[in-house]
Amino acid sequence: MNMNRNTIMTLVTSLVLFSIPFASTKFVKLLCKDEHNSLVGQQSLLECNVKAENNDTTITGICWKRKTTENEQQCLLDYNEGNTSLTPGFTFAEPDWNNRNLNVSLLLTNTKMEDKGEYECVVRTDRGHAEATVSLSVTVSINLDCKNEYHGVHGKQVLLECIVKPVNGVDINILAVKWKIKGNVTLLEYKKPNTSAIPGFTFAEPDWNNINLNVSLLLTNTTMEDEGEYECELETDLGTAKIRVNLSVTGSKIADSTKDNSPSITNRALQATGSKAVHLSINESH
Incomplete structure (x- = not known):
């Protein structure tokens, strides 16, 4: 009888522990504009905002990367526990961004034709994580x-x-x-x-x-x-x-x-x- 009780307690504990990571993602969403259009030589804004059920949410990590390049695993914008690494030409949309700011939009400061394609944003918070994919099309203004x-x-x-x-x-x-x-x-x-x-x-x-x-x-x-x-x-x-x-x-x-x-x-x-x-x-x- 004791053995059965211990077995049940172990199963319950395991279910709780395994469910925590999955449940936490439900408390965080990443709301992004799916498609963006821009012109060569102009700035491009890839809009993404974190939506959390708890207003007291802290962002612990952000990675913006291209999905259509050979180096798609490389983050163009990488924030990790207080440290930020930026690829030239890419930055936060808000210059004074901090880890309590839920606007994680990516700004391209001087759009080039080769910047077109799909981008992925992955965000980690103390309440869970979320990710989203957006696309950028680039054209040229002929004058x-x-x-x-x-x-x-x-x-x-x-x-x-x-x-x-x-x-x-x-x-x-x-x-x-x-x-x-x-x-x-x-x-x-x-x-x-x-x-x-x-x-x-x-x-x-x-x-x-x-x-x-x-x-x-x-x-x-x-x-x-x-x-x-x-x-x-x-x-x-x-x-x-x-x-x-x-x-x-x-x-x-x-x-x-x-x-x-x-x-x-x-x-x-x-x-x-x-x-x-x-x-x-x-x-x-x-």
């Missing part, structure tokens, strides 16, 4: 750097300068460029790997290729007909951009004293769509 107003003289060349703004550490591959006037007539179009243009319009750089960020339009013999609003549309492997610029044209002394017999843009466009279309050879970069 065109152009002036709003350009001025040309009849019979002269004029350059509508537009440069794709470079992004640090990211290669931009141009898939398509289209220059139009007044929203309907296409003057110059590159659509990988082909380029076409109507007479009098070309890329500013003769040897332009699809990794050249200078997509400026050159008018080789400006006429009064060329005056108006121009639109540049850009498509890259990282995103798109569109911008409008205005060109004003004044007549030269010779043009003022003679009638302008230059063909209209519409007529030049019609010629380009027929047998007289101008096709440019582009050196592709792979």
